[in-house]
Amino acid sequence: MPQAGRLPTFTTHALGLLLILAAVPTVGQSADEAGLGLSVSRSYLPRARDGARIAARVRLDGPAELRLRVADADGRTVRELFRGRRAAGTLARSWDGRDEDGQVVPEGPYRIVASSVAVPPAQGVRPAAQADPPAPESEGQVAEAWVTVADRRVYPPRPGFITIAIDPGHGGSLDGAVGPDGTREADLNLDIGLRLARMLEGAGVTAVVTRTSDSNVNEPPLDLTADGLIDETDELAARPDVANRARADLFIAIHNNTAVNQSVGGPATLYSDERTFSERSSRLARIVQAEVLTALRGVATDAWQPYERKALTYPYYVLRDYDPPRLLRPTQMPGVLSEGLFLSNPRELRLLKQPRVRQAMAVAYYHAIAEYLAGRESHVGYASISAPSEVAAGETATFEVEVRNQGTEPMRGWHLAVSALPATSGSIGRPGGAQKVGGRRIPFVAPGRRVRLDVQVAAPEPAQPWVLLFDARDPDGGRAYRQGSPPLEVPLTTVEPAVPPTQGVAVARW
Numbered sequence: 001m002p003q004a005g006r007l008p009t010f011t012t013h014a015l016g017l018l019l020i021l022a023a024v025p026t027v028g029q030s031a032d033e034a035g036l037g038l039s040v041s042r043s044y045l046p047r048a049r050d051g052a053r054i055a056a057r058v059r060l061d062g063p064a065e066l067r068l069r070v071a072d073a074d075g076r077t078v079r080e081l082f083r084g085r086r087a088a089g090t091l092a093r094s095w096d097g098r099d100e101d102g103q104v105v106p107e108g109p110y111r112i113v114a115s116s117v118a119v120p121p122a123q124g125v126r127p128a129a130q131a132d133p134p135a136p137e138s139e140g141q142v143a144e145a146w147v148t149v150a151d152r153r154v155y156p157p158r159p160g161f162i163t164i165a166i167d168p169g170h171g172g173s174l175d176g177a178v179g180p181d182g183t184r185e186a187d188l189n190l191d192i193g194l195r196l197a198r199m200l201e202g203a204g205v206t207a208v209v210t211r212t213s214d215s216n217v218n219e220p221p222l223d224l225t226a227d228g229l230i231d232e233t234d235e236l237a238a239r240p241d242v243a244n245r246a247r248a249d250l251f252i253a254i255h256n257n258t259a260v261n262q263s264v265g266g267p268a269t270l271y272s273d274e275r276t277f278s279e280r281s282s283r284l285a286r287i288v289q290a291e292v293l294t295a296l297r298g299v300a301t302d303a304w305q306p307y308e309r310k311a312l313t314y315p316y317y318v319l320r321d322y323d324p325p326r327l328l329r330p331t332q333m334p335g336v337l338s339e340g341l342f343l344s345n346p347r348e349l350r351l352l353k354q355p356r357v358r359q360a361m362a363v364a365y366y367h368a369i370a371e372y373l374a375g376r377e378s379h380v381g382y383a384s385i386s387a388p389s390e391v392a393a394g395e396t397a398t399f400e401v402e403v404r405n406q407g408t409e410p411m412r413g414w415h416l417a418v419s420a421l422p423a424t425s426g427s428i429g430r431p432g433g434a435q436k437v438g439g440r441r442i443p444f445v446a447p448g449r450r451v452r453l454d455v456q457v458a459a460p461e462p463a464q465p466w467v468l469l470f471d472a473r474d475p476d477g478g479r480a481y482r483q484g485s486p487p488l489e490v491p492l493t494t495v496e497p498a499v500p501p502t503q504g505v506a507v508a509r510w
């Protein structure tokens with residue numbers, strides 16, 4: 001399954017909806033197929049801000065029937081930017097975030113779509129007004145760029161500085177809840193998750209989706225829990241693994257609900273209260289719940305108003321702490337599991353089947369992420385640049401680490417602390433057992449900047465697998481980890497020194 005930030009090409013049929021998300025860069029040169037090129041000036045458009053525009057530039061290698069339009073995530077045309085016959089060359093048009101009637105479009109992911117059908121040069125070029133309607137897009141070349149229209153930007157000092165893990169619940173062999181008409185929760189979750197991922201990508205955030213099609217995440221199937229069985233627990237274990245590998249800042253699991261009683265309904269947002277960062281998850285849960293409720297009130301009808309089920313604690317596998325043998329690698333970042341609406345409630349099922357409602361829910365998650373990130377007390381990100389995998393216990397090794405300032409304030413007077421935990425302890429879920437093994441000063445880092453640092457680490461004893469935690473401290477000694485910035489985890493195995501010490505007093509450990 002993909003762990004990369006960019007979404008691969010795929011097609012999914014959910015509820016008869018055809019949502020095609022093609023793998024095209026959102027900024028700069030887009031799909032450069034034979035004869036047709038498209039680039040856009042930016043991928044984020046602040047909604048309803050006068051003067052804000054996205055410039056689109058189309059390059060034609062030869063004469064063609066050309067169409068340039070803005071479509072919503074479902075492919076419906078929002079605005080025609082050009083339609084007619086063009087000679088080889090470039091065409092520039094811009095979009096101001098309004099539809100054909102001049103109305104500001106709703107928030108969401110949009111596509112700028114260029115399509116062309118080559119015409120023989122002998123036919124020449126006629127004025128656009130006389131042109132025949134261009135042939136369907138399926139017959140010619142198509143290039144697309146995705147853009148995000150939103151009121152509130154997820155703050156990215158630089159594209160790719162913030163990573164959000166999105167887990168559309170169930171999928172493949174697991175349907176999740178199934179409505180009386182056969183609607184599958186897995187399909188709804190995926191559709192909402194992909195809409196959210198597209199919006200985040202357009203705003204410069206790396207979105208890592210555990211699955212981008214109706215498939216299992218643990219694919220090819222592996223025994224991730226090392227219990228000799230490949231079962232549903234491995235399918236669940238694969239999801240935190242995706243988020244942890246991506247070093248995501250947040251984990252958002254998207255679900256919808258079911259109950260025996262058809263009248264039960266309303267959104268709930270769940271988090272785990274057994275994690276050291278539970279306070280952060282609780283805050284995220286309250287924000288998500290409020291945003292989802294607001295979004296649903298916006299699509300409410302006289303016959304239906306969302307019932308408030310609140311932000312609640314619940315020990316879902318993907319949110320829980322280390323719990324061997326079933327759960328060996330818990331999520332290492334604040335996270336929530338959102339239960340949107342009930343497929344078992346006829347009114348709510350009717351809503352869930354509408355693309356505009358799923359869009360509204362995706363926008364709600366988008367806003368919640370933006371609000372949470374803006375309110376973090378620290379905004380530190382990390383990446384491991386180089387690390388030895390094996391060091392003799394007691395020796396000093398150098399780790400190269402990148403520290404990123406994901407916030408809007410400069411980092412001045414910060415320190416990077418390194419502690420070691422036995423790899424079997426579930427790592428950062430239990431910081432009590434950590435021993436300090438290194439650290440160094442962090443130089444000044446401006447917002448949206450990164451520095452690479454060599455950090456000396458004394459390899460811990462005894463010889464065994466360890467997890468090193470790199471966690472920044474603010475000038476007052478406050479731990480970035482406690483302030484909402486997940487630490488960097490680097491595995492390290494310490495081995496017995498090659499030559500046993502020959503001096504000093506031999507102290508038997510055993």
Ligand SMILES: [Zn+2]
Nearest residue numbers: 169176255256
């Ligand atoms: Zn579910």
